[in-house]
Amino acid sequence: MITSDNWRKSSYSGSGDGNACVEIAHRHAHIAIRDSKIPSHATLTFPAEAFTAFINRLAKEL
Numbered sequence: 001m002i003t004s005d006n007w008r009k010s011s012y013s014g015s016g017d018g019n020a021c022v023e024i025a026h027r028h029a030h031i032a033i034r035d036s037k038i039p040s041h042a043t044l045t046f047p048a049e050a051f052t053a054f055i056n057r058l059a060k061e062l
Contacts, residue, residue, distance in 0.1 A: 029048050031051040033045075
């Protein structure tokens with residue numbers, strides 16, 4: 001699912017409680033993350049390599 005400003009959230013996050021998730025946006029060499037419930041608040045930014053390593057590690061744990 002794509003929101004404004006190229007923010008994306010999982011296609012699994014439907015309506016209702018499914019909207020309570022995080023959104024990500026690719027910004028050059030960084031990945032930005034924000035809370036989908038309050039998108040106007042703080043955004044966390046990580047180097048793309050660090051975010052990829054985090055996701056890969058998370059996938060191994062599941």
